[in-house]
Structures are given as C-alpha cells and as structure tokens.
Amino acid sequence: MRNIPRTIVWAGIALMLVTGIIHLIDAPDAFDEATYKGLLFVANGIGALIAAVGITRGARTWGWGLGLLVAAGAFVGYVASRTIGLPGIPAEPDAWLEPLGVVSLVAEGLVVGLALWAMQLLGRVGGSASAQRTS
Secondary structure, X not given: OOOOOHHHXXXXXXXXXXXXXHHHHHHHHHHHHOHHHHHHHHHHHHHHHHHHHHHHOOOHHHHHHHHHHHHXXXXXXXXXXXXXXXXXXXXXXXXXXXXXXXXXXXXXHHHHHHHHHHHHHHHHOOOOHHHHOOO
C-alpha cells in the first residue's frame, strides 16, 4: 500500500464494497432466475468483501488480484446477460439501463482499471513488504 496513493487505495476499497453490496442486494432476484446465478451473486458479494480487506492490507494477489477477478467477472456476466444470455436464461437486451446494474458496471470498470494499475505498481517493488504480502 505504501507505493499506491491512499486516494487510489480508498477508491478501490469503496468501489469493491459498492460492487459487492449491489450483488448481495440483487441476489434474491438472481435466485429467482436461476440458482447458479444467485450463488454467483452471493459469491461476488463475499469475494468483493475479501478483496476490500486485501486492498486495505496492501495485498497484491488476494486484494487487488481478487478484486480484478470479481469485478471483471461481474462485468463480463452483465454484458453476456444482456447480449447472448446466460445458460438457461435468455438475453435481456432491454435491461441495459437498470439503475443498480449501471452503478455496478461503472464501479466494476473502475476497479478493473485501478487494480491493473495498482498491481503494476506493486509488481515493480519486488523486495518490499507490500509486494511480499500476496497470500
């Protein structure tokens, strides 16, 4: 965390929490559509919380790396659900502008960008304590 500006760290934490909370709020509706979708939403919420803790601790892998995985996965799932559909669930092309979906999509996109940048910064400091705390 020493090599990443505090503003970026706090933004990453806040955006991960936004992503996770939105998915936990939407999880009951996702379970109505398909059990696996509901489970993915719950997993997203839990993964986002774990990633936020990892980002707080300056962990490259289980902080920023997990955050990248959670956010990118949710982003891809959102796009797929609106375009080609998900297994057993038809595409929802008219659902692009659902308010929570848009907020989540923006947060996820920002997390992806911040995580890539943070991981690059942490990767440059091979011997620092921050870079060594990866798991």
